[in-house]
Amino acid sequence: MAERLVLKPGPDHPITVTPSTDRVVVTVAGKVVADSRNALALQEASYPPVLYVPLADVDQSLLERSATESYCPYKGDASYYSIPAGGDKAVDAIWEYRAPHQPVAEIKDHVAFYPDRVDSISVDA
DSSP states (O other): OOOOOOOOOOTTSOEEEEEOOSEEEEEETTEEEEEESOOEEEEETTSOOEEEEEGGGBOGGGOEEEEEEEEETTTEEEEEEEOGGGGGGGTTOEEEOSSOOGGGGGGTTEEEEOGGGSSEEEEEO
8 A cells, every 4th residue: 555645734734723612503404413612613724714513512313424535635534424314415414534634633523514515504602
């Protein structure tokens, strides 16, 4: 197996992870999938920030692990979950980095949601 090149965030691709005390609620098909005041905001380069919710604050009974995987040179290997209650729209709606690269280690045991694959992601102070 070929060795992977692991790139580290730097001046050309900064990544910051910041705790958020805002309440994050994610819904699909009228069900609350996640409800947390312990999310992390990951800001990567010039992309919009992504909220990572602790897996402990997600109703895991609504999730189904997917076979889909992807790789980010800055964060690591990602795996996915679908939300069957949401139908085809909610396939691979959630991703996580189970063993993220060291510079973003804080997102371990957290998941993020594709906004277009869930009904809503509300953020309230």
